[in-house]
Amino acid sequence: MSAIRLLVLGAVRRHGRAHGYQVRNDLEYWGAHEWSNAKPGSIYHALKQMEKQGLLHAHEIAPSTAGGPPRTEYELTAKGTEEFFRLLRGSLTAYDQKPDVLAAALGFIVDLERAEALTLLRERVRVIQDWRKAVTEYYTPAEGPGLLGHIGEIMNLWIHSADAGAEWTDGLIRRLEDGAYSFAGEGEPFSGVLAEGERNPYATGERHPGDER
Amino acid sequence: MSAIRLLVLGAVRRHGRAHGYQVRNDLEYWGAHEWSNAKPGSIYHALKQMEKQGLLHAHEIAPSTAGGPPRTEYELTAKGTEEFFRLLRGSLTAYDQKPDVLAAALGFIVDLERAEALTLLRERVRVIQDWRKAVTEYYTPAEGPGLLGHIGEIMNLWIHSADAGAEWTDGLIRRLEDGAYSFAGEGEPFSGVLAEGERNPYATGERHPGDER
DNA sequence: GCTCATGTAGTCAAGCTTGACTACTGTTCG
DNA sequence: CGAACAGTAGTCAAGCTTGACTACATGAGC
Secondary structure, three states: OOOHEEEEEHHHHHHHHHHHHHHHHHHHHHHHHHHHHOOHHHHHHHHHHHHHOEEEEEEEEEEOOOOOOHHHHHHHHEEHHHHHHHHHHHHHHOOOHHHHHHHHHHHHHHHHHHHHHHHHHHHHHHHHHHHHHHHHOOOOOOHHHHHHHHHHHHHHHHHHHHHHHHHHHHHHHHHHHHHOOOOOOOOOOOOOOOOOOOOOOOOOOOOOOOOOO | OHHHHHHHHHHHHHHOOHHHHHHHHHHHOOOOHOOOOOHHHHHHHHHHHHHOOOOOEEEOOOOOOOOOEEEEEEEEOOHHHHHHHHHHHHHHHHOOOOOHHHHHHHHHHOOOHHHHHHHHHHHHHHHHHHHHHHHHHOOOOOHHHHHHHHHHHHHHHHHHHHHHHHHHHHHHHHHOOOOOOOOOOOOOOOEEEEEEEEEEEEOOOOOOOOOOO
C-alpha cells in the first residue's frame, strides 16, 4: 500500500471540502512530493478512484476565477472517514520498510486521541521486534550463518533498520507521554493547511531533499 | 526506480542464461519476495520489457520435461550488462529511502571490484549527509522551527533514518576495508544461485518477515 | 488405481505511478 | 504595449505492480 490514499484523504479531511489542486498544494507544503509519490497524476487518480469507491463525494464547480479548467471539489463520506482512520492506524503499526507511509501517518497522528496513538506506537515496536526475530531466523538456517557470505549483509541491513526504527518509535512514544503536541479532543487543533490563496512559504523553487538525478 | 530490474538482471547474469521461473526461484531463495516487489507478474513483465529494450536476448525453448508451458530463456546482451552495472552503482550511491533497492544492490555488490565498491559507499555517505542538511533546512524556515508542531516529527524521522543509514554504511565500509568477502577479480566467486533442480533450503512454506495481513 | 497436494511455468485484467503535456489567466518588466 | 513567465487546474499514454488465475506433471497416500 502506498501513502497516496492516506495523504489525499487526510488533506481533504483537513479542509472539509477541497479540489485536486488544493490537495496537491497542501501536500507540497508538507514536503510530501519529496518523500512520497504525491505527484499530480497520482493525486487526481486517487481522487477519482476513491470517488468511484464511495470514499469521497464529488461536487462539480464552475471554473475558478483564477483561470484553468473547471474544478471538482471533494468531501469525505462516512465510508471515507472510516477508511482514513483504518489507513492511519494501519500505517502507524505496520512495519513495511516504507518510510513514506509512516511519514504520512505521522502528519495525521494528532487526528487520533493521544491514548490510541500511544497504543498503536507500542504495537509498532512489538511488530518491529517480531520482524527482527523473523529475519535472523530466516537468514540463519540449519547450516549456520557462515554460508551466507556477503548476503549476510542484507540481513545486517534489515536488523540495523529495524533497530533504528524501534529506537525512533520509542523516542516518539516518550515525547507523547510527556504531553507533546495537541491531539484530538485536546482543544486548539493544529491546522497545517494552506488557506485559499495563501502562499506556500516553503516553496522556494529550489531543489529539495529527495530530488533525484 | 524499483528494485526489480536490478534483481532480474543480476539473477540472469549469475546463471548466464535463465528462464523466468529460475529467476523467480532465485529471488525467493534470497528472500527478495519478502522485501521487494519481486513477484511473478513483475518478474515476467520485467523480462519481456527488457527484452524489448535490447537488454536481454530471448531464446525460445521447448516445453520443459517437468510440465508447464513452454519456457523462454534469457541472456544479458552487452547493453544489458552495462545497464546492470549502471543500476548497481546507482543503487549503492542513491539515498532514496527505498531499502529494498539497497538490499538488492547489496546482493550484487561483489560483482564490482572492492575499490569501486568502497568509493561508491563513501559517496553514499556523502549523499546521505547532503540529504540530512537539506531536510533540516527545508523544515526550519525563517519563522523558526517552533511553528511546525507535530509536523516536526516528520523531519525528526528523516533525520533519524539518515543517521542510521550513514552509520550502517560506515560499518559496511569498515568491514570491506578489512577484507571481508570475495569481490570481482579476487578469485572464488560467491555463487548464491540454485542449480537446476536444487531445492531452496529456505523455502519452508512458513510465513516470513514482511508478510502482511 | 484415484485423488489431492505440490511443483513447474507463465498469463491476465485491474489498478497505480510517472512524466510530459494542455489550456487558460495574471503579472512583470523592458 | 507586448512578450515572457509564473500560477491555476487538470489530462493522458505508457509503463509498472498486484493478486488471482490457468494448465500440466509428478508423487504420496488411501
